[in-house]
Amino acid sequence: MSEQTPPGLATAGSIPPDPDDPVRMQRTGPTATASHGPSPSGAWRRLVAGGAGRNLGLVVALLLICAVGVATAGERFASVDNLMTILRLAAIYGVLAIGMTFVITGGGIDLSVGSVLGLSTVWASTLATQTMARETHWAVIVFTALAVGVVAGLVNGVLIAYGKVVAFIATLAMLVAARGLAEVIANRRTQIVDVPAFLDVFRADVLGVSVLVWIFVVVAVAAWVVFNRTTFGRRTLAVGGNPEAARLAGIDVRRHTMWLYALSGLTAGIAGVMMLARTTAGSSTNGQLYELEAIAIVVIGGTLLAGGRGTIVGTVIGAVIFATLANVFTQNNLSISAQSVAKGAIIVVAVLLQQRFAARHRST
Amino acid sequence: MGHFDRSHSHNASHTWQLLLDARQNLSSFARMVADAHHEPLLHMRGIVKHFPGAKALDGVDLEILPGEVHCLLGQNGAGKSTLIKVLAGAHRPDAGTILWKGEPLRTTSPVAALRAGVATMYQELDVVPGLTVAENVFLGHELATAGVTRRRELHRRTQAILARLGHGDISPTREVGQLSAAGQQIVSMARALSHDARLIVMDEPSAVLDSEEVANLFRVVRQLTADGVAVVYISHRLEEIRQVGDRITVLKDGRTVGANLLVGDTPTADLIRLMTGRTVEGSFPERAAVDRDAEELLAVEGLGLRGVFDDVSFTVRAGEVVGLAGLVGAGRSEILETVYGARRATAGRVTVAGRRLRPGSVGAAVRAGIGLAPEERKSQGLLLGEPVYRNITLSSFGRFASAGFLDERAERAAAREQITALDLRPDDPDRDARTLSGGNQQKAMLARWLVHGCRVLLLDEPTRGVDVGARAEIYGLIRDLAARGAAIVVVSSEIDEVLGLADRVLVISEGRVVHAGPSDRIDEHGVLDLVMEGSVA
Numbered sequence: 061m062s063e064q065t066p067p068g069l070a071t072a073g074s075i076p077p078d079p080d081d082p083v084r085m086q087r088t089g090p091t092a093t094a095s096h097g098p099s100p101s102g103a104w105r106r107l108v109a110g111g112a113g114r115n116l117g118l119v120v121a122l123l124l125i126c127a128v129g130v131a132t133a134g135e136r137f138a139s140v141d142n143l144m145t146i147l148r149l150a151a152i153y154g155v156l157a158i159g160m161t162f163v164i165t166g167g168g169i170d171l172s173v174g175s176v177l178g179l180s181t182v183w184a185s186t187l188a189t190q191t192m193a194r195e196t197h198w199a200v201i202v203f204t205a206l207a208v209g210v211v212a213g214l215v216n217g218v219l220i221a222y223g224k225v226v227a228f229i230a231t232l233a234m235l236v237a238a239r240g241l242a243e244v245i246a247n248r249r250t251q252i253v254d255v256p257a258f259l260d261v262f263r264a265d266v267l268g269v270s271v272l273v274w275i276f277v278v279v280a281v282a283a284w285v286v287f288n289r290t291t292f293g294r295r296t297l298a299v300g301g302n303p304e305a306a307r308l309a310g311i312d313v314r315r316h317t318m319w320l321y322a323l324s325g326l327t328a329g330i331a332g333v334m335m336l337a338r339t340t341a342g343s344s345t346n347g348q349l350y351e352l353e354a355i356a357i358v359v360i361g362g363t364l365l366a367g368g369r370g371t372i373v374g375t376v377i378g379a380v381i382f383a384t385l386a387n388v389f390t391q392n393n394l395s396i397s398a399q400s401v402a403k404g405a406i407i408v409v410a411v412l413l414q415q416r417f418a419a420r421h422r423s424t
Numbered sequence: 425m426g427h428f429d430r431s432h433s434h435n436a437s438h439t440w441q442l443l444l445d446a447r448q449n450l451s452s453f454a455r456m457v458a459d460a461h462h463e464p465l466l467h468m469r470g471i472v473k474h475f476p477g478a479k480a481l482d483g484v485d486l487e488i489l490p491g492e493v494h495c496l497l498g499q500n501g502a503g504k505s506t507l508i509k510v511l512a513g514a515h516r517p518d519a520g521t522i523l524w525k526g527e528p529l530r531t532t533s534p535v536a537a538l539r540a541g542v543a544t545m546y547q548e549l550d551v552v553p554g555l556t557v558a559e560n561v562f563l564g565h566e567l568a569t570a571g572v573t574r575r576r577e578l579h580r581r582t583q584a585i586l587a588r589l590g591h592g593d594i595s596p597t598r599e600v601g602q603l604s605a606a607g608q609q610i611v612s613m614a615r616a617l618s619h620d621a622r623l624i625v626m627d628e629p630s631a632v633l634d635s636e637e638v639a640n641l642f643r644v645v646r647q648l649t650a651d652g653v654a655v656v657y658i659s660h661r662l663e664e665i666r667q668v669g670d671r672i673t674v675l676k677d678g679r680t681v682g683a684n685l686l687v688g689d690t691p692t693a694d695l696i697r698l699m700t701g702r703t704v705e706g707s708f709p710e711r712a713a714v715d716r717d718a719e720e721l722l723a724v725e726g727l728g729l730r731g732v733f734d735d736v737s738f739t740v741r742a743g744e745v746v747g748l749a750g751l752v753g754a755g756r757s758e759i760l761e762t763v764y765g766a767r768r769a770t771a772g773r774v775t776v777a778g779r780r781l782r783p784g785s786v787g788a789a790v791r792a793g794i795g796l797a798p799e800e801r802k803s804q805g806l807l808l809g810e811p812v813y814r815n816i817t818l819s820s821f822g823r824f825a826s827a828g829f830l831d832e833r834a835e836r837a838a839a840r841e842q843i844t845a846l847d848l849r850p851d852d853p854d855r856d857a858r859t860l861s862g863g864n865q866q867k868a869m870l871a872r873w874l875v876h877g878c879r880v881l882l883l884d885e886p887t888r889g890v891d892v893g894a895r896a897e898i899y900g901l902i903r904d905l906a907a908r909g910a911a912i913v914v915v916s917s918e919i920d921e922v923l924g925l926a927d928r929v930l931v932i933s934e935g936r937v938v939h940a941g942p943s944d945r946i947d948e949h950g951v952l953d954l955v956m957e958g959s960v961a
Contacts (some may be wrong), residue, residue, distance in 0.1 A: 290828045294814070294821055301807040308766060308804055309818040309872070310790030368809055 114362045117413070118377040125384050133391035142391075144270060146383045151276035152334050154379030156350055157357040158283045158372060159327025164358050165287075165370030166320045167300035168220065168227040172234035173328040173354055176212045177347035179242040180205040180332030185251040185342025198258035201336065206329040212238055213325015217318030231321075235351065242344035251342040262337030272334050279330060284372040296320065301368030356403065357382055360410040381406075463526060465490045465623060465654050466511075466542075471520035473506055473678075480506040481517070482678035488623060491652045493645060495665045495687070498675035499699055499952070501917065504658055505547075507675070508625045511656075512544040513537035535564075543616035547627040551608050553601030558582040560600050561614045585614045589644050606637040613644065624648065625656040630664055631753065642668045660751055662692055662956050674698040692953075700919075700948045708924035709903040711745075718742040721777055721911035722794070722880045724763055728771035732758045733935035736772070738928075740911035742879070745902065747926030747943065748915045749951050755935040756915040757799055760882045763913075764796045765789040776880060790819055792880075795873030799884040799915075801865050806857045813839035813853035815868050820876040842871035846901060863894025870901060881905065881912045887921065899925055919951045931955060 129137035136142065156173050163170045183189065184205040193200040212234060219230040253259065264271050287293040295316045298306040307313045328347075335346050359365055360381065361374030382403065389399045466488040473481040481503045488494050498504050509515040511522075513534045522529045524540055537544075551560050558578045559566075567574045567581070582596040591610050594603070600611055609629060616624045626645075630638045645655055645668055659665060665672065666687060674682035674695060682698045718741040727736045733755035740746045748756045761767045763774050768784030775781065776792040789796075798804035806815050816839040817824065824835045839853045848860075848867040857868060866886060873881055886902065887895045902925060906912050916922045922929055923943050931939040931946075931954045939946070939954050 289830055291822050291825045291830060292828060294830060297810065297814075298807055298818060301809060302803070304804050305806055306818070307786060308764075308796055308798055310787050311818075312787055368807070 115371070115373050115377060118361065118374060118381065122377060122381050122384060125381065125388060129384065129388040129391065132388065137388065137391050142387065144273070146380070146387045147273045147276075148270050148338065149386065150379045150383035151270075151272045152331050152338070153350065153353050153357060153382060154276050154376055155279050155327050155331045155334065156354040157361070157375045157379050158279055159324035160351075160354045160358045161283070161361070161363050161370050161372060161375045162287070162296055163227075163320050163324045164355070164363050164365060165300045165367060166296045166317065167303060167367030168317065168320060169231065169355070170213075170216065170321060170324045171228065171231040171351050172212065172216060172238060173324060173331075174347040174350035174352075175235045175238035175242070176209055176325055176328040177332045177335060177350060178344055179212065179238040179245075180208040180329045181336050181342040181346045182242040182246045182251065182344055183208045183342075184332065184336060185253050186245060187251075190251075190253065190255055193255045193258060198255055198261060201253075201255060201258050202333050205332040205336065206326060209325040209327070209329020209332060210322055211325070213322040213328070214318065216325065217321030220321060221314040221317040239344065246342065246344045248344065253336055253340045253342065259337065259340060262333070263340075272338060275330065275334060279327065280372060280376050287370065287372050292316075292319075297368060297370075299367075300370075353382065356407050359407060359414070362414060364414070365411075463490070464488060464523070465525060466529075467521075467523040468507075468511070469521050469523075471507065471510060471522070472518045473510060473515055474518050480678055481510070483680070484520070484675065484678065485680045485683055486673055487684060488654050488656065489671075490622070490654050491649045492670040493649055493655045493657050493668050495669040495672045496656055496658045496675065497665070497672055497695060497699060499917075499919070501677075502675040502699070503678040504675055505627070506678075508544060508627060508656070508658070511537070511542060511625060513542075538564075538619050538621075541620065541622035542625070543619050543621035543623070544625040545609075545612045545616055545627060545629060547631065551600045551611050553599070555600060556596065557586075557594055557598050557600055557603075557611055557614075558596035560611050561585065561596075561618050563615065565619070581618070582614065585617050586610070588617065588647070589614060590640060606633050609633065609637075609641075617648075621653065623654045623656065625658075627658045628660070629657070630659055630661065638664070660956050662695070676700075693949075696949050696952050700952060709900050711903065711927060712743075712907060714741055714744045714927050718744070719777065722763075722913070723775040724772070725775070726772035727759070727762060727769050727774065729755075729758055729762050729767055730770040733762075733932070734771070736930075736932075736937055738930055738937075738940065740880070740913060742909045742911055743906050744928070745906050745912045745914060745926045747922035747929045748913065748932055749919055749922040749929055749955070750932035751917070751955055754932045754955070756932050757884050759932070760796065760884050760913065760915055763789075764794060764882055766796070790876070793876075793878050794880040794882065795819070795876060795878035796882045797866065797869040797873070797884060797886060799888060801862070801869060801889070805869050806865060808858040809856060811854045812843070812848075812857055812860065812868055815857045816842060816853075816871045816875055819872055838875050839871065842874050845874070846871055847897070861891070861894070862889035863891065863898060866890055866894075866898055867901070870905070874905075879910055881910055882915075883912065884915045885917065886914060887916070887918075919948045923948065923951070 126137075156177065160170060160173065184201045189201060189204050216227075216231050216234050219225045220227045223230075262271050266274055287296070295306070295311055298309070298311055299313050299316050299320075303313050331347070331350075336342060339346070357378040358370075358375055359378075361371055361376070361378035363370040363374065385402060385406070386399055389395075389402070464487045466486070468484060468486040471481050471484040471486075472479070484503060484507055486494075486496075486507070496504050496507070506515060510517050513532060513536055516532065524542075529540060530536065552563065555563070561582045562578060567578050579596040583592065586592055586594050586596070589610055591607075594607060594610065600608060603611065613624075613626075613629075629641060633641060642664075645657070649655060657665070657669060669687045672682065672685040672687060672690060672695070673680060674685070676699060682695075685695075720739050721742050722740040724739070725737050728734045736759055738746060748759065750756050758767060762769045765774075765781065765784055765786045765788060773780055774783070774789075776789075776794060779792060781792055781794075782788040802808060807818065813836050814821070817835045821830060821835060824831045824838070836853050840851075842848070843851050843853060846867045848864050848871065857865065860868060870881075883902065887898055890898060902912060902914065914922065914925055916925075923946070926943045929939070929941065929943045929946060929951070930937050931951055933955050939951075
């Protein structure tokens, strides 16, 4: 008699010893059918459950922080000037975090980005570099900073991919070594940038928006395209998602891993140029602990720390969230220490939410 | 007897009480019988164990007497490993009874089994390389007072056990990682003895030993049995079983098909007959004769990987399926992986359609048109969190890109074409690969190489984790691909699968090719004989 009835109903009478079971069936029932086929509601569900949904959550979080900012600081917070301050702050962290997004999605980690940033500002502002820049072109400074970043990244990449050094250790060594090298070069002095052409270009506003913010925008758009629309991005997902499967499919996992760290070095170099422009000084203390900020931004953005899944949009929003949070605290004259506690709490909440999401994603 | 009145009641707890009483009566009966004869140390009856989608044990009986060496025989997948895990408390049986010295044994956990006196030496050495010999022997039951280890006592007791095993030369303070495989095995055995075990299960203990070490192992086994300890001995080598065994139980497809056979009275032919017998019937497609003039797509000459296999040579023509048969660990998967370049060969060469491959380069193999469907699809083959179409184009997405920019529409179209051709279900290219069944995951692997345009396919255990219905489909696909001109190499632990599918068979035993010939000139008995004895009986 029960053969014709749907399983969810039939079991209600026939399996009394386990009262949990029918409940579970009812709960899994609708989701199971919804994920079948490309029905409009299924597509919508997939969109919400996928990247768009998570980013929506981030936007909501950002709006909440803004609401707190408006409530506590009013006009001081909700002004165009302050918005620009927030974006300028977000820009440097954001560029670093974008490089980090690639590395983490590819199954790695780069602890050296803050130090490499510092080293690139020092190397690009030495007397020799500045003299050469004044005599030839301001681009010399930019080129130097980027070259320092890429070379440091390549050293990381070669050690990790071909030397089989664990990424955590290799980049930790680079963190220490790059900072030390920066101190040696700068002799622990702050090197003031005195190349007017360089400062004119990078401290300018275009359409009322700082060039630093424009650099962030360009890097973010380029990264989004590379991440989502190119073979490089696809390889990154494959290498981070299942390196053995990628290798057996014929992908050169080691070479790709090396390029990922080179890319992270490049973004550290770009962030170095931005730092030079913002502070007009090269210093071995530039970028201290920025690696942790960058990793936190990436994780909050929704990139899986284990690799294989990442989001550039999430990282960008994450960077803005962190900068806004810092701004709200500063506007209310709260200490850096209180900021740190709040950031720590946000990281934990973000990771907990991510795990919940991942578990739900796997079960459907 | 008053129980009968209550049995009419539908109250579940009463029924349970009845069952428990019955079991107690039964066990006292068993004790009576046992006292009269030779009391079995262990008696397993009607053991059933299901796994999702498969019945690993389907009514196994096993009777072990004190002080005997009881050999457990059966092909891969017959249920030996599951049975010993049930015995060791790692799996809980779904049905059946286990009597230990006449009492019901509840092996709810490995610790409980050890406490009762059942110790297990698993096939994979389960020692911790970074700890000392003594620490390994007493792992899990450390000798300690208030958390502080009693080192001197520990070393003294370890020394005593090692001496009993004839290996007083191994220092208890030595780090286990520095010992040879044989030495580590001794440590594993010492651990079993440290629990004062009455029954020691040895799963293929001789696999890592040379002949002298095997002789020592047998000496230890005899000494143990003289002390009344029973040994369950699992090995594929019949000569060992004849040397050291007392009785044999044969498993096949999760059932006991031969129980308590005396080693001296049972000819090899009888054992092999019990272990074999076609189980997958009529599901293999017809084979067309291979064209003798067909192009030789894959040629492997004198291929070797030091310490794993030597001097492997074979060729595969277009349209031909070659099967590699042998036990797990015989080197079959390693041969495939070396041909593919995933391991760097230490000798020999691989040629594809006349062009020699660079050794140790998967990229070169893939470019030359070789595809591998690895044994562990989930960990070695697929990106589980990525959509099906990206899994299918994983080896060829570069072709759907211009200047690095991917054309995902073309990618999806190519994937969809293969999804339709291979009848992969559900036919949604955007679904996560994780959600596919085993058979459809295998189809996705095949689709990957078809999109890439491979002409040489290496399939490692193509039907592992694939249910019976989908198996026939996979077999059909493999033969169909061959008929369309592919050269295919299949590795399988299931001998009938290799024989049913392949045109020619290579039998691999301990890293050597011991037989090569057409699959219709050898039967399952012959292959099994080769695998276990190294020659045709």
